[in-house]
Amino acid sequence: MSFIGIEDVSLRYGGADGTLAVQDCTLAIERGEFVALVGPSGCGKSTLLKMVSGLELPSAGSVYLDGHEVAGPQHGIGIAFQNATLLPWRTTLDNVLLPLEVSREYRASFRRNRAEHVERARGLLRTVGLDEFREHAPYQLSGGMQQRANLCRALIHEPDLLLLDEPFAALDAFTREELWGVLQQLFMDRRFTVILVTHDLRESVYLADTVHVVSKRPGRIVKSRRIELPRPRTLEMTFEPGFVDIVHELRDAISEIRAS
């Protein structure tokens, strides 16, 4: 059985006359795999992430996570969205530690072993180049630095699964490309499983083992493309013919969907 199994899943928001966001969607993700979901706006990508995390439950079909059916919000998952949503009155370090303080699962251990957890947070901040800024407040950080801190916060409880919903969309192109490298490094060091939703096809090919293309709403997977390029991948590689061909292939698939 796969680490994540999305099996014939449909989800309709708002009762019988509501929006059918996802229909008969099936997708298997292996442990340690980096998966990207791409597809037209409004096709149900975020809805798929919400169902994996248990924030929404399918109207039909099932989602399995590590052998169990997802029946409610899951705790061992790291989540990061487009906006960094750091708390403005907390330092960077205290923002990263926040999930340990507030969640019932980790609170007791956090109080007992605070020093150990602070060390872990600083280890993450070091990996993303932010340790020197740990005592700074979010408003003293650039957007890219805030999103780095946001990634650290999503990983502080050492989740097996990281869900990323357009985490770099609000950043300028240079900062975004820099953070691809940061995320790749975290992934190579820690080998969690990732589902990344993105509109940036170069980003999907740079980062993922498999890119899944989602149809127009109601969403289902219409194409799955393995990316066999060796890691670490570099920005130079994104301009090489083999890489560019894959991006074009994905772009064509999405154009076809939009035209259909």
Ligand SMILES: Nc1ncnc2c1ncn2[C@@H]1O[C@H](COP(=O)(O)OP(=O)(O)OP(=O)(O)O)[C@@H](O)[C@H]1O
């Ligand atoms: N909580 C909700 N209640 C009602 N409808 C919703 C809700 N969340 C999403 N929808 C609808 O479900 C459909 C799929 O939304 P979803 O957010 O999953 O799309 P998406 O692929 O993530 O889009 P985007 O690329 O623009 O982020 C959309 O038509 C949206 O309006």
Ligand SMILES: [Mg+2]
């Ligand atoms: Mg979305």
